[in-house]
Amino acid sequence: MTGHQSIVELRLHHHKPAEAWVILHDRERPTFGSFTQPETLMHNQSAPEVHVMPEEVVGTLDFRFLRGVLVHIVGLDKDRCIAAVNRVAQFEPAKAITAGQDWLLGWKPGIGFIDLLRKQ
């Protein structure tokens, strides 16, 4: 996982991003350029991105830095995205949304999962 350290740093200084993106890579590890390095994205006024690598087990990741934050989770594997929402939900996010090719699911504290495609 990369991109989370800058959010932890921010939070330890009593600030938080309103929202953050969690991007699940399922096949290949991404490569980043100077302007796309996840840990420096906030320096460029972009929303923070946290990239999860293919070999990482999402159910074991430490997402505490997302407490109280609106979290967008994207990836190609629906099961892995839902597992990520479940894991993020353990750390009290403001809200979590996962979207993929054929799904759009929301998660809210006290309510749980909402199938946003069916609702519409």
Added chain:
Amino acid sequence: MTLIITPDNTDFAAYMAETEPQVKVMPAETWENDLLRSINTPERLRGARLPWAKTHDLIRFRPGEVTLWQGINGHGKSQLLGQVALGFAAQNQKICIASFEMKPVATLKRMLRQTAMNETPGETAVRTLMRWATGRVWIYDQLGNVRTDALAAVIRYASQKLGADHFVVDSLMKCVRGTDDYNGQKDFVDMLCTLARDHNLHIHLVHHAKKQEDESKAPGKFSGSGSHAITDQVDQIMTVWRNKPKEKNVEKALRVPGGSIPQELIDAPDARLICDKNRHGEWEGSIGLWFHSESLQYTADSRRMPLDIIGRIA
């Protein structure tokens, strides 16, 4: 997406401390999908390969890991690692070499012989190597001791700005003063492991083995000088061992008037590359290598045919 930062009224540090156990203890079913995947798909080796085909199914060098290259002084570990690094670059991996014991020109001169495949490469070979190395090979120009924080900054720069996939640190003794500074060594290797993981590159750390009375035996996993924490923390350990007994026997055979080198001596490897630790793979063992002295290359068999690393012939 524009960044919006709001004040955080919660005590995040206290929350982190309170929830530490919740993060570390997980139900076994967390790993269900991974366990299913592991039985349904055969484990595929991934990562950069060594130059010799016979090792491709045995060991690889993946991002996020650290390999310790150890050996007795003069047994050719830096020379062999130089060839390995060129092999990585030939696989379109970007490499950065920090050799604190050799000037950049000396490092490049050795690479030149290895890529030109002969003892006296000419101007064309220099130009060919330089064109090929552009965008693939970088050298950290620093001789002698280096501060660990300065080296960490260089590794971060090599990864973030240059996109380096491999970083060679030659050697540990130039980074941590005092062979008995065990805590310093432990902290240094811990720092390298963190940098490799956070920046997703492979770090190769050269380390001298303890001086031995008898160089005829290859040093083992615990032969590196200094702290045991070094070998505990790294992902892979490769030992380079030069077959000195063979060299002595060849010398002895040639000293006899009209003497020739017996076939079994010719067939015996000039060096061994021993894998003493392979955390993410099953193979641990050794392979024989034969030295082609003109090109300073280690070759896979006793024919000693140097490899065309940069595709000069093609």
